[in-house]
Amino acid sequence: MEERTRHLMAHLPYLRRYARALAGTSAAGDALVTRALEWYLDQDDEGTASDPTAMRVALYRRLDALQDEEGTPTPGSSHPVEAALGTLPETDRRLYLLVNLEDLAVADAAVVLDLPGAEAVERLSRARETVRTRLxxxxxxxxxxxxxxxxxxxxxxxxxxxxxxxxxxxxxxxxxxxxxxxxxxxxxxxxxxxxxxxxxxxxxxxxxxxxxxxxxxxxxxxxxxxxxxxxxxxxxxxxxxxxxxxxxxxxxxxxxxxxxxxxxxxx
Missing domain, CATH: 3.40.50.2300 (Response regulator)
Known part of the structure; x- marks a missing residue:
């Protein structure tokens, strides 16, 4: 349990950063992170405790699921990059965030988003080009x-x-x-x-x-x-x-x- 908690604490800043980008505000993002951590700590499976990447993937998947459960659109932003990302389909926006902001490998980001690996590569390439042309x-x-x-x-x-x-x-x-x-x-x-x-x-x-x-x-x-x-x-x-x-x-x-x-x- 100690190893599991240590890894969770190490992931916390990254989870908050992704959740903030996912939900649109710091408050909404922190609320998602709190719920995701509560969910994870309630799980009996300790299999990811010794695998930091697997733990991150599981937590990012949970953050996505919680955001989808909210059923509320991500607030618009005057920030130029966030505005550019806001023009992407939501799956492509999350893929871009996971790879470019969170440094996940494309294969791991594909697992988070339930995408075939080849499709994730193609969608990421299109998303990057869209952002480049808009920003x-x-x-x-x-x-x-x-x-x-x-x-x-x-x-x-x-x-x-x-x-x-x-x-x-x-x-x-x-x-x-x-x-x-x-x-x-x-x-x-x-x-x-x-x-x-x-x-x-x-x-x-x-x-x-x-x-x-x-x-x-x-x-x-x-x-x-x-x-x-x-x-x-x-x-x-x-x-x-x-x-x-x-x-x-x-x-x-x-x-x-x-x-x-x-x-x-x-x-």
Missing amino acids: AAVILIVEDDAIIAFDHAETVRAMGHIVCGTAATMDEALALAAEHTPTLALMDIRLAEGDNGIEVARELRRQRFLPVIFVTAFPDELAKRGVEYLGPVIPKPFTRDQIEQAITRAVFTPPPEEVREMAPPGL
Whole structure:
């Protein structure tokens, strides 16, 4: 039982994230997660206790079933990615979320949704293309290494997004942000002229909410300052897959009202 509980606790943040995307609001998502956990703990079968993936699949299946039992449509959203996903058939939307947001293998996502494997691959390909054609995020790159900045830009453009500019200093970053109103920033910590990406992120946060992904050779610096809430960290050296996955996740950052409630006072 201890192993089962430990795995459940490890899955909880991911279940909440998927349920929020599934139901449309944090409150509705948390209610689904609570019911799914109660259901799972009532099961006599301990077979998935030692298999984290099987446990996730079972819990995602239960979340889907509970959402379907509610019989209520997912609320509309002004968030550009959620709006784009909302144009998909519901099964395709869930498939996209399970693979792109939750990092499930397509085969496991197919099990969650009771789809044949080949059909899941085909539907996911169509869903990704639909989202790409309906959505182009505007991304600011804050990086003083020209080669890394170029690689970021190539990755962003390959995903179908727009690079609004590349900045090597705080002044350049703030000027580009003011001019283009980006929807996301890829941010190094150590910048040119002694500037610091953490301070850039804090100033952008003060002016308006902007999701930030830190890509840095100093991944512990946010934790040392107690500002992990500013954004996720990808340590250098990195892969393009890491950048792509982080960008996909970043667009599901809570809206400004929720983020302000989560941030420490005065920051």
